[in-house]
Amino acid sequence: MTEKKVLIVYGSRFGATEGVAVKIAEIFRDNNVLAEVVDLNEKSNFDNFDDYNGLIIGSSIKIGQWTRHVKNFVRNMRLEIQKFAGPFGFYVCSAYAALDEQYAKVKEEYIPDKLTEFGISIAYYDAFGGIIDFSESSRMGWLEKKIMKLAGTQATGLPVESDYTDLRDWDQIEQFALGFLDLFKA
Numbered sequence: 001m002t003e004k005k006v007l008i009v010y011g012s013r014f015g016a017t018e019g020v021a022v023k024i025a026e027i028f029r030d031n032n033v034l035a036e037v038v039d040l041n042e043k044s045n046f047d048n049f050d051d052y053n054g055l056i057i058g059s060s061i062k063i064g065q066w067t068r069h070v071k072n073f074v075r076n077m078r079l080e081i082q083k084f085a086g087p088f089g090f091y092v093c094s095a096y097a098a099l100d101e102q103y104a105k106v107k108e109e110y111i112p113d114k115l116t117e118f119g120i121s122i123a124y125y126d127a128f129g130g131i132i133d134f135s136e137s138s139r140m141g142w143l144e145k146k147i148m149k150l151a152g153t154q155a156t157g158l159p160v161e162s163d164y165t166d167l168r169d170w171d172q173i174e175q176f177a178l179g180f181l182d183l184f185k186a
């Protein structure tokens, strides 16, 4: 069997989506699948995906929105994505995905509902928790911290107890990565 190569592109604001992309790539490499991880902030121009057997897009969620770079990438590449023959996956990192009662709703709202607007259908997708970082070294600005403190945590019951809370479930992320590899066998 020829070696498979997966392109993982992501847009991350506070680091959660980036960390997931790196983890998925690690799992792929452990399973002898090549993974190229690209931060859409740095490179977003692709002519096509002919060099790749699989494609995964990851996005941060802020106020219900993907990052600007993810939006632009999906818009610009929609025809290539529509005709891409290999496995195609999408994930988001969203604080509310960590809440059992919100998970199913945000997973639909933040992935297939948005992709439909670009004429793209998706069969393999998941929503992971995010990072809530109120620390000094946080990538969140003061206003973002304030919004998150007011609306994000108290009202919704997110389990935020310290300055830095990582709501990602690494078992769930591993299952997503391994399940994606299974798509090559299907």
Ligand SMILES: Cc1cc2nc3c(=O)[nH]c(=O)nc-3n(C[C@H](O)[C@H](O)[C@H](O)COP(=O)(O)O)c2cc1C
Pocket (backbone or CB within 6 Å): 011, 012, 013, 014, 015, 016, 017, 018, 059, 060, 061, 062, 063, 064, 065, 093, 094, 095, 096, 097, 106, 129, 130, 131, 132, 140, 143, 144, 145, 147, 148, 152
């Ligand atoms: C200003 C602000 C708004 C946010 N809005 C949402 C939201 O609408 N839904 C949600 O699930 N999480 C929301 N979050 C939490 C982020 O999804 C979480 O921080 C996640 O880690 C973002 O991914 P990233 O770390 O890759 O940027 C928000 C966070 C901030 C700071």
